[in-house]
Amino acid sequence: MISLKINGAVQEVDVDPSTPLLWVLRDTLGLVGAKFGCGIAQCGACTVHMNGEAVRSCSLPISAAADADIKTIEGLASADGTLHALQKAWVAIDVPQCGYCQAGQLMSAAALLDRNPKPTDADIDVAMAGNICRCGTYVRIRKAIHQAADEIAQGGAA
Amino acid sequence: MNKISKTPLPTERDLEALIEKYQADAAKLTDIDLSRRSVLNLSAATAGGLLLGFFTAGTPKAAQAATGDFKPNAYISISPNGRITILSKNPEVGQGVKTSLPMIIAEELDAAWSDVDVQQAYLSQTDFGAQFAGGSRSIPTNWMGHRQAGATARAMLVQAAAREWGVATAECTTSDSAVIHAASNRKLGYGKLAGAAARLPVPDVASVKLKDRSEFKLLGKYVTGVDNEKIVTGQPLFGIDTTLPGMLYAVYEKCPATGGRVASANLEQIKSMPGVKDAFVLDGNDNVNQLMPGVAIVAESTWAAFRAKSALQVEWDETDASKDSWTDLSAKAEELSAQPRGEKIIHTTDGIDDAFTGAAKTVKAFYSYPFISHANLEPQNCTAWRQGNKLEIWAPTQAPGNLGNFGAWPFLTNDLGFAEENVTLNMIRGGGGFGRRLANDSVCEAAAIAARVDAPIKLTWTRQDDMLHDFYRAGGFHALEGGLDADGKLVAFRNHFISVTTDGENGVSGGSMRETEFPASVLANAEISQTLMPIKTPCGPWRAPGSNVFAFAIQSFIHELAVAGGRDHLEFLMEIMGEPRWLDENNPGALHTGRAAGVIKLAAEKAGWGREMPAGRALGLAFYFSHSGHIAHVAEVSVEANNKIRVHKVTVAADVGPIVNRSGAENQIEGSVIDGLSTMMNLQLNIENGRIQETNFDQYTILRMPDAPEVEIHFIESDFPPTGLGEPALPPLAPAVANAVFAASGRRVRALPFMMNGFSA
Numbered sequence: 001m002i003s004l005k006i007n008g009a010v011q012e013v014d015v016d017p018s019t020p021l022l023w024v025l026r027d028t029l030g031l032v033g034a035k036f037g038c039g040i041a042q043c044g045a046c047t048v049h050m051n052g053e054a055v056r057s058c059s060l061p062i063s064a065a066a067d068a069d070i071k072t073i074e075g076l077a078s079a080d081g082t083l084h085a086l087q088k089a090w091v092a093i094d095v096p097q098c099g100y101c102q103a104g105q106l107m108s109a110a111a112l113l114d115r116n117p118k119p120t121d122a123d124i125d126v127a128m129a130g131n132i133c134r135c136g137t138y139v140r141i142r143k144a145i146h147q148a149a150d151e152i153a154q155g156g157a158a
Numbered sequence: 159m160n161k162i163s164k165t166p167l168p169t170e171r172d173l174e175a176l177i178e179k180y181q182a183d184a185a186k187l188t189d190i191d192l193s194r195r196s197v198l199n200l201s202a203a204t205a206g207g208l209l210l211g212f213f214t215a216g217t218p219k220a221a222q223a224a225t226g227d228f229k230p231n232a233y234i235s236i237s238p239n240g241r242i243t244i245l246s247k248n249p250e251v252g253q254g255v256k257t258s259l260p261m262i263i264a265e266e267l268d269a270a271w272s273d274v275d276v277q278q279a280y281l282s283q284t285d286f287g288a289q290f291a292g293g294s295r296s297i298p299t300n301w302m303g304h305r306q307a308g309a310t311a312r313a314m315l316v317q318a319a320a321r322e323w324g325v326a327t328a329e330c331t332t333s334d335s336a337v338i339h340a341a342s343n344r345k346l347g348y349g350k351l352a353g354a355a356a357r358l359p360v361p362d363v364a365s366v367k368l369k370d371r372s373e374f375k376l377l378g379k380y381v382t383g384v385d386n387e388k389i390v391t392g393q394p395l396f397g398i399d400t401t402l403p404g405m406l407y408a409v410y411e412k413c414p415a416t417g418g419r420v421a422s423a424n425l426e427q428i429k430s431m432p433g434v435k436d437a438f439v440l441d442g443n444d445n446v447n448q449l450m451p452g453v454a455i456v457a458e459s460t461w462a463a464f465r466a467k468s469a470l471q472v473e474w475d476e477t478d479a480s481k482d483s484w485t486d487l488s489a490k491a492e493e494l495s496a497q498p499r500g501e502k503i504i505h506t507t508d509g510i511d512d513a514f515t516g517a518a519k520t521v522k523a524f525y526s527y528p529f530i531s532h533a534n535l536e537p538q539n540c541t542a543w544r545q546g547n548k549l550e551i552w553a554p555t556q557a558p559g560n561l562g563n564f565g566a567w568p569f570l571t572n573d574l575g576f577a578e579e580n581v582t583l584n585m586i587r588g589g590g591g592f593g594r595r596l597a598n599d600s601v602c603e604a605a606a607i608a609a610r611v612d613a614p615i616k617l618t619w620t621r622q623d624d625m626l627h628d629f630y631r632a633g634g635f636h637a638l639e640g641g642l643d644a645d646g647k648l649v650a651f652r653n654h655f656i657s658v659t660t661d662g663e664n665g666v667s668g669g670s671m672r673e674t675e676f677p678a679s680v681l682a683n684a685e686i687s688q689t690l691m692p693i694k695t696p697c698g699p700w701r702a703p704g705s706n707v708f709a710f711a712i713q714s715f716i717h718e719l720a721v722a723g724g725r726d727h728l729e730f731l732m733e734i735m736g737e738p739r740w741l742d743e744n745n746p747g748a749l750h751t752g753r754a755a756g757v758i759k760l761a762a763e764k765a766g767w768g769r770e771m772p773a774g775r776a777l778g779l780a781f782y783f784s785h786s787g788h789i790a791h792v793a794e795v796s797v798e799a800n801n802k803i804r805v806h807k808v809t810v811a812a813d814v815g816p817i818v819n820r821s822g823a824e825n826q827i828e829g830s831v832i833d834g835l836s837t838m839m840n841l842q843l844n845i846e847n848g849r850i851q852e853t854n855f856d857q858y859t860i861l862r863m864p865d866a867p868e869v870e871i872h873f874i875e876s877d878f879p880p881t882g883l884g885e886p887a888l889p890p891l892a893p894a895v896a897n898a899v900f901a902a903s904g905r906r907v908r909a910l911p912f913m914m915n916g917f918s919a
Contacts, residue, residue: 016432016461023461027407032399033392035589037535038621039464042855045535073392087390094382094821097829098252099389100396100536100589125864132855134535134590135252136832137825138866 002066006031007075017063021055022046024062025072033073033103037132044131047104048072054111056130073103076110085151086110089144097135105131109145118149228352230311230360232285233263233304240349242269242335245279247286248296249556250385251591252829253884254822255296257384259304261819262297265376266308266369268332269348276384281583283559289585291556292596292699294785294882297818298746301880309366311355318354319346371816371877378875380821385587397554397586400541402614406435409463410603410617411470412452414626415848416694417444418479419451423472428455431469433462440606446629446696448569448602456611460618467620480694480848484529484633487691487845491656495524495637500654500687505673513650513683517641520650521722525636525711527910528842531628531850532700533858536589537619538600538627542608548580549605554588556595566598566605573602574609592833593667593699597629622853629698630843630850632658632666636711646723648734651677651684653712658697659690666697668704676712676783677734679741679749695845701833702885705784709889710838710896710910713780717897718906727779727897728762746786746881753813754781756874757790761811764872765792771902774798775806778898780890787886788813791831793867795898797905801917805835805867805895812873812887815880826883828869834891836861839912839919865919 001012006029013028025031025048034057037045041056048057049071076084083091086109096102105128112119112127119127124145133141228236235243244260260276283289288299312332319337320327323344331338335348388395413419420439428437436456442449453472457463494500507513514520541552549570560567560578570576588595604617619627634657641650657669664670671686678684700706720730738752758781765777775796782789794807808831817823840859844851852858892910899917900906907915 015459018465019459019461023459027459027461030401031392032394032401035396035535036398036460036537036618038855040621040854040856043535073390077391083387083390090390091382091386094380094386094825096252096383096386096389097254097825098535098588098590099383099385100252100534102389103392106390128863130862132535132860132862134533134592134833134860136829136836136861136866138832138863139828139869140825141863142866 002062004062004065004070005067006070007072013062015062017061019062020058021048021060021062021065021070022057025057031072031074035100035103037101042132043101044108045101045104047107047131049107049111052111052114054108073107076106084110085148086113086144089148089151093140093144093147095137095140095144097137101131101133105133105141109141109148112145113149113152117152119145226353226356228311228315228356230314230355231307233307234267234311236311236348236352236355238349238352240273240335240347242267242274242348243277244274245277247279247289247300249289249291249558249585249588250278251291251554251556251588251595253291253296253591254383254819254825255291257381258819258822259296259300260384261376261381262301262304263308265374266305267312268335270334271376271381273335278585278587281558281585289559290561290596291591292593294787294885296882298786298879298881305368306363306366309368310360310363313361313366314355314358315348315351317358318351322346322351322354378817378820381819382821395587396536396589397541397552398536398539398589398618400552400586400616402541402543405541405614405616406456406458406611407460407463408454408456408604408607408615408617409467409620410452410454410607410623411467411472412450412627413474413476413479414850415474415476415479415481416446416450416696418474418476420453421473421475423453423470425453428466428470431462431466433458434466436611437466438610443569443573445569447597447599448566448573449599449606454607456607456615463618464620476848482693482695482845482848484843484845487633487658487693488526490691491526491635492524494656494689495635495654497689498637498639498652498654499685500656500689502688504671504686504688505678506685506687507683509683510650510652510685514639514641514652517650518644519642519722520639521642521719522637522639523715523718523908525638525714525908527633527707527710529633529695529845530631530700530837530841530843531625531858532590532592532594533625533860534588534590534592534594537621537624538594539616539618540600540604541614541616542604543614544608544611547576549574549576549608550582550584551601551605552584552586553598553601554586554595555598555601556588556591556593557598558583558585566601569602570605574605592701593703594628597698599627621855625853625858626850629667629696631700631706632669632697634658634669634707638711638715640715640719642719642723646725646730648677648681648719648730649683651681653678653686655686655688657688657690658693660693660697662692665690667699668707669697671704671708674741674748675708676749677716680734680736680751694848702784702888705782705885705889706834709780709782710892713782713890713893714896714906714908717778717893717900728758728767731758731779731781746879749783750788753788753874753876753878754783757781757788757811757813760872760874761790761792761809764811764870765794765809767792774902776898776901778894778896778901780893780897782886782889784889785886786814786881787883789887789890791890791894793891793894793898795895795902797899797903803839803899803912803917803919807868807870808891808894809870810872810887812871812883813876814883814886815878816875817873818880823873823883824871827871827887830885830887831869831891832861832866834888835865835867835895835919838892838895838910839917842911842914861919
């Protein structure tokens with residue numbers, strides 16, 4: 001049994017230690033927000049936070065995630081359901097097209113704002129370069145990150 | 159006899175034929191639907207005023223009648239509590255129809271959008287007409303039928319209110335989901351009228367008045383996607399998110415060269431691996447759209463299945479398999495391009511040779527582009543569950559209905575032997591379409607595996623599977639020649655199109671050309687001819703099939719001709735368009751030179767065409783007409799000393815008639831610009847010995863955030879009927895950027911991708 005702390009709750013899972021975190025989330029725990037895109041940490045669709053850092057869960061063996069603090073897209077909103085400023089901006093700016101990559105985009109963006117509350121375009125480029133959007137929503141992602149940063153600066157939910 | 163090469167593959171001709179067939183059916187079915195509804199409704203009324211809910215599959219009729227909902231047609235259901243449910247009939251793959259189609263109904267219903275809950279419709283082409291996502295056809299095909307559906311419901315609600323108040327219907331108006339009688343200051347919400355409206359006969363469609371465009375309140379507004387909250391909170395939504403009780407996880411390994419068969423495989427070793435439940439060979443039916451031979455592995459988790467797949471060793475019998483080589487195809491095409499005229503003449507004019515002989519100047523160029531993949535970010539996947547003689551499928555497909563060889567149904571019924579009425583196919587949101595999901599190969603694979611397993615199974619393709627077994631955008635070649643008169647006016651044009659065929663007779667999707675392909679459609683002397691090279695690599699429609707590459711070759715060459723004639727590109731292009739006219743009156747598939755000129759002028763004006771630019775920086779222009787959309791792009795590009803291309807901004811002018819959802823429309827254009835740029839700069843597949851060489855995103859380098867340009871969009875909302883935007887905004891991007899690169903650097907790139915010409919994004 002491997003002990004995991006996912007979105008604040010401790011969970012015990014009985015899986016092969018080589019299993020990537022992504023598949024434990026999706027198949028074992030039923031948290032399907034993180035997506036499978038490439039399996040080699042190239043597309044970022046599987047991005048979650050481990051101890052506050054954005055990581056690619058498709059390439060992270062579960063043994064390396066044991067006892068770490070894992071946050072997935074399902075845990076990005078507050079416990080009372082209040083959306084994160086980024087989620088609100090994503091909805092209002094209508095970022096998604098197909099939407100498949102957006103959980104990963106949001107988790108990368110959230111990690112960025114956690115360490116850099118007022119990112120420049122160049123900061124955004126660096127932080128988001130690991131996430132592919134096949135539909136090409138980059139223009140709106142950039143806009144939504146700026147909008148969320150502004151909202152947080154004015155005291156909105158982060 | 160090689161069966162593989164005789165397999166029917168979807169070409170855009172096939173798609174168009176299907177669309178036309180179903181478009182006609184859809185129009186017809188809308189009428190049938192409503193008239194049939196009125197018959198049933200009348201009988202329901204005489205039976206005591208209860209509504210028979212034959213539109214909602216799987217819901218017991220009595221339960222439905224007891225809710226007191228008003229269901230004037232298959233799309234709309236209004237509950238007494240005032241909530242309005244509108245079904246979206248077509249699959250959603252990121253093109254936005256789940257939001258835009260219901261908006262059309264809500265507009266004519268005069269519903270407040272906040273009162274509307276949108277649901278994905280069930281599959282029933284009897285109730286809804288054609289249900290598919292392709293050809294940018296959702297909006298034009300359903301525009302009138304959806305308006306009528308909404309307007310019919312509104313008329314019945316008005317009638318119910320007028321009866322209640324004892325006033326004339328003409329005295330009543332509607333607004334925000336309510337009927338209003340201003341004279342007596344009375345108002346009733348649609349929910350309160352649902353019961354009474356449900357007892358009224360459905361009026362004849364022809365008698366229902368539609369809104370004038372000036373009365374639209376919702377259409378043309380910026381409306382956000384109905385699934386946005388689910389997307390941003392990570393709720394299950396996509397095909398790959400399907401989870402069923404006791405579900406097992408499957409993978410399927412096929413020969414990397416199309417057409418290879420399983421000679422042997424280490425099945426016993428695979429079956430002994432941890433978590434693996436079963437492994438078996440499927441022979442398939444040699445139809446690449448359906449089931450090709452391979453090895454299925456069924457396991458307790460995706461990871462166990464993936465691990466077993468890595469350990470799988472298959473010896474392939476490649477007797478009938480593809481031996482295609484991109485290197486060889488390119489060499490042969492270059493050789494063929496020496497001929498100005500191909501084997502088959504698609505269009506020519508009597509004066510073509512004289513026009514070239516008499517030209518003051520002629521210019522020749524050879525253009526090419528490679529094979530590329532759709533690379534949907536959600537890999538192909540499908541969940542299927544056989545229970546006895548019944549089969550249920552959950553599929554992120556663009557083509558859920560029975561589309562003949564194009565779809566899964568002949569396989570499910572003929573090959574697997576399920577009775578059509580025993581198969582339920584659920585349309586699930588797809589993580590990107592771009593044409594890939596018009597093929598249902600993964601559906602057939604999942605069904606064939608499920609047929610042998612006593613549990614629901616979810617088939618997931620790896621990224622490698624997805625790259626190796628696509629229906630690719632075919633590579634192609636154009637030997638172009640243009641003639642200019644003494645004034646630098648275009649007087650002759652020749653396009654020898656060298657493409658590929660998988661059936662030996664017809665070009666693949668994107669591998670055939672219409673006789674009206676620009677500029678043949680507007681020139682007195684032009685010729686289009688074609689030579690086909692046989693291949694076995696499967697090809698299929700890729701966002702704006704044909705157009706996405708013809709635009710690059712032809713609109714780049716038009717710029718070359720302008721330069722050769724010492725002409726301004728904008729002026730030259732406008733001259734070619736000539737007088738404003740619709741080349742085939744009332745045919746939305748025909749170029750309208752007036753609309754073309756409109757968007758060309760607008761894009762140029764907004765981008766500041768002709769303004770002074772610093773050295774190494776320039777504007778490039780291109781226009782293209784496809785999928786009924788008239789679109790012009792101006793790209794502002796700089797070329798740095800190290801051949802680094804930076805696309806700063808793309809200004810787009812589009813005329814697709816009135817805009818349905820402004821946010822969705824702009825999203826499609828922004829996405830098309832970035833998809834187009836990504837493809838022209840970076841993307842290519844090499845094929846050797848029948849095998850695609852690039853198998854993941856480390857080798858197939860899709861454009862990322864740092865290279866995304868600013869996009870500025872302008873619409874000309876003409877009074878022509880609205881048409882789709884999923885595709886037509888992509889084709890002009892590549893030539894606009896290529897023309898800007900030439901203007902900035904003096905280097906003309908005639909082979910995609912730009913990366914292969916020493917440029918980097």
